[in-house]
Amino acid sequence: MTVHSSPTTFADRHIGARRQSDIDTMLKAVGYDTLDGLVDSAVPDSIRQDKPLTLEGALSEVQVLAELRKLANRNKMAVQMIGQGYYDTVTPPVIRRNILEGPAWYTAYTPYQPEISQGRLEALLNFQTMVQDLTALPVANASLLDEATAVAEAVLLMRRANKNKTAKDGKTVLDADLLPQTIAIVLGRAEALGFEVEVADLTNGLPDGDINGVVLQQPGVSGRVWDQSAVIAEAKERGALVTVAADLLALTLITPPGEQGADIAVGSTQRFGVPLFFGGPHAAYMAVRDGMERTLPGRIVGVSKDNAGVPAYRLALQTREQHIRREKATSNICTAQALLAIVSSFYAVYHGPDGLKAIAETVHNNARALAATLKHAGRELVSDTFFDTITVRVPGKAAKVITAAEARGINLRLVDADTVGVSVDETTTPEVLSAVAVAFGAGPVVSGQGFELPESVLRTSTYLQHPVFNTHRSETQLLRYIRKLSDRDLALDRTMIPLGSCTMKLNATAEMEAISWPEFASIHPFAPDSQTEGWRELIAGLEADLAEITGYDQVSIQPNAGSQGELAGLLAIRGYHHSRGDQQRNVCLIPASAHGTNAASAVLAGMKVVVVATAADGTIDHADLEAKIEAHKDVLSAIMITYPSTHGVYDSDVREVCDAVHAAGGQVYVDGANLNALVGLAQPGKFGGDVSHLNLHKTFCIPHGGGGPGVGPVAAKAHLAPFMPGDANKAAHEAGHGVAISASRFGSAGVLPISWAYVKLMGGAGLTEATKSALLAANYVAARLNEHFPVLYTGESGLVAHECILDLRELTARTGVTAEDVAKRLIDFGFHAPTLSFPVAGTLMVEPTESEDLAEIDRFIEAMVTIRKEIDQVAAGDFTVETSPLRNAPHTAAAVVSSEWDRTYPREQAAFPVSSLRQDKYFPPVGRIDGAAGDRNLVCSCPPLDAFEDKTAFEN
Numbered sequence: 001m002t003v004h005s006s007p008t009t010f011a012d013r014h015i016g017a018r019r020q021s022d023i024d025t026m027l028k029a030v031g032y033d034t035l036d037g038l039v040d041s042a043v044p045d046s047i048r049q050d051k052p053l054t055l056e057g058a059l060s061e062v063q064v065l066a067e068l069r070k071l072a073n074r075n076k077m078a079v080q081m082i083g084q085g086y087y088d089t090v091t092p093p094v095i096r097r098n099i100l101e102g103p104a105w106y107t108a109y110t111p112y113q114p115e116i117s118q119g120r121l122e123a124l125l126n127f128q129t130m131v132q133d134l135t136a137l138p139v140a141n142a143s144l145l146d147e148a149t150a151v152a153e154a155v156l157l158m159r160r161a162n163k164n165k166t167a168k169d170g171k172t173v174l175d176a177d178l179l180p181q182t183i184a185i186v187l188g189r190a191e192a193l194g195f196e197v198e199v200a201d202l203t204n205g206l207p208d209g210d211i212n213g214v215v216l217q218q219p220g221v222s223g224r225v226w227d228q229s230a231v232i233a234e235a236k237e238r239g240a241l242v243t244v245a246a247d248l249l250a251l252t253l254i255t256p257p258g259e260q261g262a263d264i265a266v267g268s269t270q271r272f273g274v275p276l277f278f279g280g281p282h283a284a285y286m287a288v289r290d291g292m293e294r295t296l297p298g299r300i301v302g303v304s305k306d307n308a309g310v311p312a313y314r315l316a317l318q319t320r321e322q323h324i325r326r327e328k329a330t331s332n333i334c335t336a337q338a339l340l341a342i343v344s345s346f347y348a349v350y351h352g353p354d355g356l357k358a359i360a361e362t363v364h365n366n367a368r369a370l371a372a373t374l375k376h377a378g379r380e381l382v383s384d385t386f387f388d389t390i391t392v393r394v395p396g397k398a399a400k401v402i403t404a405a406e407a408r409g410i411n412l413r414l415v416d417a418d419t420v421g422v423s424v425d426e427t428t429t430p431e432v433l434s435a436v437a438v439a440f441g442a443g444p445v446v447s448g449q450g451f452e453l454p455e456s457v458l459r460t461s462t463y464l465q466h467p468v469f470n471t472h473r474s475e476t477q478l479l480r481y482i483r484k485l486s487d488r489d490l491a492l493d494r495t496m497i498p499l500g501s502c503t504m505k506l507n508a509t510a511e512m513e514a515i516s517w518p519e520f521a522s523i524h525p526f527a528p529d530s531q532t533e534g535w536r537e538l539i540a541g542l543e544a545d546l547a548e549i550t551g552y553d554q555v556s557i558q559p560n561a562g563s564q565g566e567l568a569g570l571l572a573i574r575g576y577h578h579s580r581g582d583q584q585r586n587v588c589l590i591p592a593s594a595h596g597t598n599a600a601s602a603v604l605a606g607m608k609v610v611v612v613a614t615a616a617d618g619t620i621d622h623a624d625l626e627a628k629i630e631a632h633k634d635v636l637s638a639i640m641i642t643y644p645s646t647h648g649v650y651d652s653d654v655r656e657v658c659d660a661v662h663a664a665g666g667q668v669y670v671d672g673a674n675l676n677a678l679v680g681l682a683q684p685g686k687f688g689g690d691v692s693h694l695n696l697h698k699t700f701c702i703p704h705g706g707g708g709p710g711v712g713p714v715a716a717k718a719h720l721a722p723f724m725p726g727d728a729n730k731a732a733h734e735a736g737h738g739v740a741i742s743a744s745r746f747g748s749a750g751v752l753p754i755s756w757a758y759v760k761l762m763g764g765a766g767l768t769e770a771t772k773s774a775l776l777a778a779n780y781v782a783a784r785l786n787e788h789f790p791v792l793y794t795g796e797s798g799l800v801a802h803e804c805i806l807d808l809r810e811l812t813a814r815t816g817v818t819a820e821d822v823a824k825r826l827i828d829f830g831f832h833a834p835t836l837s838f839p840v841a842g843t844l845m846v847e848p849t850e851s852e853d854l855a856e857i858d859r860f861i862e863a864m865v866t867i868r869k870e871i872d873q874v875a876a877g878d879f880t881v882e883t884s885p886l887r888n889a890p891h892t893a894a895a896v897v898s899s900e901w902d903r904t905y906p907r908e909q910a911a912f913p914v915s916s917l918r919q920d921k922y923f924p925p926v927g928r929i930d931g932a933a934g935d936r937n938l939v940c941s942c943p944p945l946d947a948f949e950d951k952t953a954f955e956n
């Protein structure tokens with residue numbers, strides 16, 4: 001037995017296979033003597049970077065936390081009363097520690113494998129039910145990215161859904177009382193797509209002309225609450241659709257959009273227990289009326305049943321999504337904000353309807369008290385009906401009031417030189433109200449007299465009556481509910497998640513620690529720069545490190561998902577062409593194998609998608625590429641390529657592809673989601689890319705959160721720098737910047753300490769080691785499994801990159817056993833399935849990442865080999881595919897202990913196909929789920945509890 005020296009660096013902890021003996025075992029299986037030898041063969045010379053990365057590092061965990069502490073201390077905490085879509089809130093500690101900081105929740109993947117995701121699916125269904133109840137609309141999705149982009153999605157939904165002959169091609173009308181960042185985002189999207197937007201004060205009705213859709217805000221940015229039913233009725237009359245951006249806390253007291261006649265409600269759920277996070281991540285929501293569910297963007301959780309008739313949750317109507325519909329998808333959004341949606345749903349579970357209403361009443365009463373005090377002192381309010389925000393006229397004195405408040409540690413909103421906004425929230429104390437009054441030069445706070453909401457806007461309907469919002473009142477109950485749900489799921493804290501293209505690597509605890517420090521988490525995105533030095537230095541440092549890693553000149557971390565990075569990059573390309581007078585360049589070439597978001601993003605950037613064929617070996621079909629370039633050369637805007645390709649291979653001809661597109665006047669977008677195969681070895685900015693996005697929630701260790709948050713930085717060469725994302729909160733576009741992509745300047749800033757820490761912990765050499773280890777792990781899996789499941793594509797050297805595609809199609813044709821059967825059978829072994837049928841139908845794509853150790857990889861290989869033997873049993877006629885343990889997988893505890901057992905295979909084979917499972921066994925709570933049944937009969941809110949008791953109710 002070899003004794004290895006104890007690990008000393010963080011890289012030794014991050015990388016799973018670190019023991020030389022393990023590395024040697026893996027190399028031997030692949031047929032190489034050294035790791036560098038394997039890497040030199042796998043990665044084409046033509047793209048290798050010539051210098052090692054120059055990055056600071058590698059710091060220890062203790063050092064990194066000390067550095068983060070220094071940065072945190074350079075942010076100034078203040079009482080945040082700026083409002084404008086962001087409000088301070090109390091994250092109940094039981095939710096903070098056990099969900100936001102709980103690995104069972106934050107390391108989970110998007111619930112595409114519903115049998116091992118019942119816990120998070122239930123939490124997301126609670127979120128949808130909460131949104132449906134509070135907005136009074138019947139269908140809600142399971143989160144969007146932020147409020148401003150959610151409004152943009154609603155505007156596009158109205159443009160798709162409005163079939164009225166005259167209205168459908170009309171303009172979009174935005175009320176002037178919308179959040180300014182919302183208006184900026186919608187204008188940016190509309191400009192790319194070429195439709196008209198008018199911003200108008202809608203208090204007294206709609207402007208003239210054909211109107212496709214109208215967006216209102218309740219309460220408005222001024223704080224005003226008003227009866228919108230008349231303007232909504234007028235819109236309907238004229239054939240327009242109506243969206244209301246609404247504050248969920250306000251909706252506990254005021255008439256919800258659904259009852260006012262709105263078609264769509266959108267907004268942020270941030271103030272339901274999600275920290276300010278300097279602008280994000282927060283879950284936005286969208287709810288629609290009946291009949292619009294098939295055009296709704298984002299994911300919807302629905303109720304279906306499993307193979308025993310037991311009700312079970314799964315993602316519904318996925319055929320609307322970009323994975324399937326590509327350029328015809330309802331949105332480009334893939335990663336959304338699942339973890340934050342779950343936090344806010346638990347906030348509602350924790351408080352219940354009465355608790356939420358009590359919070360809202362306190363907030364409202366405090367705002368009324370402040371209003372009365374200011375009015376008493378002779379100040380004038382912009383609106384006398386409000387929920388939590390008052391806007392005060394202080395002619396010529398706004399800056400003075402702001403400064404006086406800041407001196408008392410309070411941030412107010414500077415609207416203009418004559419106007420100041422104050423937003424009250426659940427953390428506001430009487431002392432704070434007094435200090436605000438003093439800043440305005442007003443006397444002591446009088447108790448809330450006057451300013452009652454008028455009857456016409458008072459909510460009369462009930463909400464959150466489902467038991468889930470009325471049961472878990474004690475912390476013991478709530479803790480157990482949280483634990484019960486997470487125990488139903490498989491996340492990275494229990495098993496390797498070998499999802500190709502998703503890079504489910506370690507999310508180290510030290511990387512996670514700082515995100516909930518109040519000096520990072522409690523900063524308002526629009527706080528003055530003097531209070532955010534630490535944040536901005538961290539962000540600038542991370543952007544610089546990412547520029548060094550990618551070989552680009554400039555990086556913006558604003559996009560809050562990979563899809564948003566794609567849109568930002570494509571809009572930069574568009575801006576560049578337009579600046580040169582090339583308005584006609586609008587064709588985007590996209591390989592057939594591309595990720596679905598690519599095509600959906602190109603459409604949002606106003607481009608026309610032209611598909612380039614894939615050759616038999618998985619590379620881009622050169623003849624087809626040349627033909628497409630030739631056919632479109634005058635209108636060619638860009639090509640989007642993924643590198644290494646979505647087939648998990650380093651194509652050696654990538655430079656030629658880039659050159660050919662450049663020669664025709666096009667730009668090259670390199671989808672950098674697979675950067676885990678490149679860091680330290682090759683730089684897209686140096687081998688031909690003009691712009692890329694990266695996924696910090698893949699390569700740079702931000703956990704996947706069960707479907708978000710994400711960060712999708714856009715990185716570009718200098719010529720595109722002037723078109724990088726601008727700031728949506730700046731009245732005019734800053735000089736030298738492009739359109740804003742997210743509501744706040746730094747997008748999902750709150751999770752950036754994770755990636756910052758990862759880079760500092762690893763340093764340039766450690767990051768490069770990680771890439772090499774990821775290559776080794778993938779090639780080891782490919783080498784070991786190839787004889788059981790042929791590896792579909794390899795590069796010229798016979799090697800794969802950081803992932804490999806296992807081809808099941810021949811086995812399926814011969815035995816009927818499908819890739820899905822294998823994916824489900826893996827659950828019986830306690831594994832999350834690899835990526836199923838992407839990018840090639842009938843295959844499984846495996847990405848072990850550098851973080852898995854040899855024993856865990858071997859456990860996976862053992863499972864796959866065992867499954868292959870079962871497929872052979874089908875081939876040999878031991879059982880038919882229908883009666884096999886494969887088709888009947890996964891097996892629940894209820895199924896294997898049932899007193900009736902008439903299967904063609906023993907119970908032991910069902911539950912314990914390998915002996916180690918006798919000790920460590922995960923039983924899924926439900927068996928194989930029938931997705932189609934749920935789509936035919938869409939149920940997307942919490943079902944009555946007795947639905948689960950009476951199983952026969954769901955039986956065929």
Ligand SMILES: *Cc1c(COP(=O)(O)O)cnc(C)c1O
Pocket residue numbers: 333334335501502561562563564595597598642646671673674695710712
């Ligand atoms: C994950 C991925 C994306 C999309 O990223 P999101 O953050 O989910 O929007 C795009 N392209 C590729 C190749 C990916 O793997």
